[in-house]
Amino acid sequence: MxxxxxxxxxxxxxxxxxxxxxxxxxxxxxxxxxxxxxxxxxxxxxxxxxxxxxxxxxxxxxxxxxxxxxxxxxxxxxxxxxxxxxxxxxxxxxxxxDRWYAISTGNGGAYIEYGDESDTAAKSGALQGCRKRTDKAETCEIRAVSSKSGWIAMAEQETQYGWAVGSTKDEALAAARRECARAGGGKPCDDTTVVFNPGNTAxxxxxxxxxxxxxxxxxxxxxxxxTDAVVRYADTCHNANCVRKYENGKTIRYTACLNPATSLPMNDPVRLGGCGGSDSRGNLFGMGGL
Structure with missing residues (x-):
C-alpha cells in the first residue's frame, strides 16, 4: 500500500x-x-x-x-x-x-516456501530450499505458485515425492501421500511436511x-x-473577491463588502451594518455561493 x-x-x-x-x-x-x-x-x-x-x-x-x-x-x-x-x-x-507460496522440486529434493509478500520472493525461496536439499541443484524447478489460503503438504521417500493443496491439514497430507506412493510404485511415504499459507486478510x-x-x-x-461542533474556516481575499475554506474541505467563494473606514473586506457585513445586492457572478455580497 x-x-x-x-x-x-x-x-x-x-x-x-x-x-x-x-x-x-x-x-x-x-x-x-x-x-x-x-x-x-x-x-x-x-x-x-x-x-x-x-x-x-x-x-x-x-x-x-x-x-x-x-x-x-x-x-x-x-x-x-x-x-x-x-x-x-x-x-x-x-x-x-497477499501471502504467497511456491513449490520447487528437483532430483532428490523438494521444498515449500510460504507466507511471502510476493510471488517473486516465494519462487526464489522455494528454489533456494530445493537446491540445498539435492546435489543436483540444476534440476530444481518451480511446480506451483499461488497466493491462495490453504494447507500445502509434501510427502517423500528416497527420490520420489508428491505434493498437494487442501482446505484441511489432513486432506492435503493424505493427497500428498497418495501422489508420492503412486510415483514410487506403491512404497509408503513417511517423510512429510505440511504448512499453512494464510493468503490474504479480510x-x-x-x-x-x-x-x-x-x-x-x-x-x-x-x-x-x-450539534455543538465548532466549525473552523480560513478566509483569503484579493480585493473583495474572497474564498472561505472550511476544515471539512468545503469551499465557498463570495464577494465581500468593503469597510469604508479601512477599505478591507468584511466577511460578516450584517454585523457591521450590512450591504445588499449581488455581484456579476450572482454571489450575494457578504454571503457568497457554493
Missing part, C-alpha cells in the same frame, strides 16, 4: 498491489489525475495493514497500523503535531496483504468503525446546527 500527495492537497491511496513498486507507481498515477505535482508520502507498507489520513486544510497526517483504530489515533496525533488545530479524519483504507470490523467516525465528523461539520 502507498499514498501519494499532490501540491493542491489531494491524496491518493493505492492498496492491494502485487509489489511495493506497483503500489508506488499506481499511487503516483492516481494522484497525478487530480494534481499537477505528486510525491510519495512515506514508504510503501505491506499488508495486512490499515492506512488512515487525517487532514487540516491542505495538510495531512498519515499513519499505517495493523489495527485500524490505532492507525486513526496515530494519524490524528501526527496531524495535530504538525498543524495544531482543525484536524479531522478523512480516509481509511485496508490492504489485504478487513476487520474496526475499519467500518473508523469509516463511521469519519461520516459523523463530516455530518457535524456540514450541518453545524445539529
Amino acid at each position: 502507498a499514498v501519494a500527495y499532490g501540491d493542491n492537497g489531494y491524496a491518493f491511496i493505492e492498496s492491494n498491489a502485487n509489489s511495493s513498486e506497483e503500489a508506488t507507481a499506481k499511487a503516483l498515477e492516481g494522484c497525478g489525475k487530480s494534481s499537477t505535482r505528486c510525491n510519495l508520502l512515506g514508504k510503501p507498507v505491506a499488508g495486512p495493514v490499515a492506512l488512515v489520513i487525517a487532514r487540516a486544510g491542505d495538510g495531512v497526517g498519515v499513519s499505517a497500523n495493523r489495527d485500524p483504530l490505532v492507525a486513526a489515533e496515530l494519524a490524528m496525533k501526527e496531524c495535530k503535531a504538525r498543524f495544531k488545530r482543525g484536524c479531522r479524519l478523512e480516509h481509511v483504507a485496508w490492504d489485504e496483504g 478487513a476487520p470490523d474496526s475499519v467500518a468503525a473508523v469509516q463511521a467516525r469519519i461520516a459523523r465528523q463530516d455530518e457535524a461539520a456540514s450541518v453545524p446546527g445539529k
Whole structure:
C-alpha cells in the first residue's frame, strides 16, 4: 500500500498491489489525475495493514497500523503535531496483504516456501530450499505458485515425492501421500511436511468503525446546527473577491463588502451594518455561493 500527495492537497491511496513498486507507481498515477505535482508520502507498507489520513486544510497526517483504530489515533496525533488545530479524519483504507507460496522440486529434493509478500520472493525461496536439499541443484524447478489460503503438504521417500493443496491439514497430507506412493510404485511415504499459507486478510470490523467516525465528523461539520461542533474556516481575499475554506474541505467563494473606514473586506457585513445586492457572478455580497 502507498499514498501519494499532490501540491493542491489531494491524496491518493493505492492498496492491494502485487509489489511495493506497483503500489508506488499506481499511487503516483492516481494522484497525478487530480494534481499537477505528486510525491510519495512515506514508504510503501505491506499488508495486512490499515492506512488512515487525517487532514487540516491542505495538510495531512498519515499513519499505517495493523489495527485500524490505532492507525486513526496515530494519524490524528501526527496531524495535530504538525498543524495544531482543525484536524479531522478523512480516509481509511485496508490492504489485504497477499501471502504467497511456491513449490520447487528437483532430483532428490523438494521444498515449500510460504507466507511471502510476493510471488517473486516465494519462487526464489522455494528454489533456494530445493537446491540445498539435492546435489543436483540444476534440476530444481518451480511446480506451483499461488497466493491462495490453504494447507500445502509434501510427502517423500528416497527420490520420489508428491505434493498437494487442501482446505484441511489432513486432506492435503493424505493427497500428498497418495501422489508420492503412486510415483514410487506403491512404497509408503513417511517423510512429510505440511504448512499453512494464510493468503490474504479480510478487513476487520474496526475499519467500518473508523469509516463511521469519519461520516459523523463530516455530518457535524456540514450541518453545524445539529450539534455543538465548532466549525473552523480560513478566509483569503484579493480585493473583495474572497474564498472561505472550511476544515471539512468545503469551499465557498463570495464577494465581500468593503469597510469604508479601512477599505478591507468584511466577511460578516450584517454585523457591521450590512450591504445588499449581488455581484456579476450572482454571489450575494457578504454571503457568497457554493
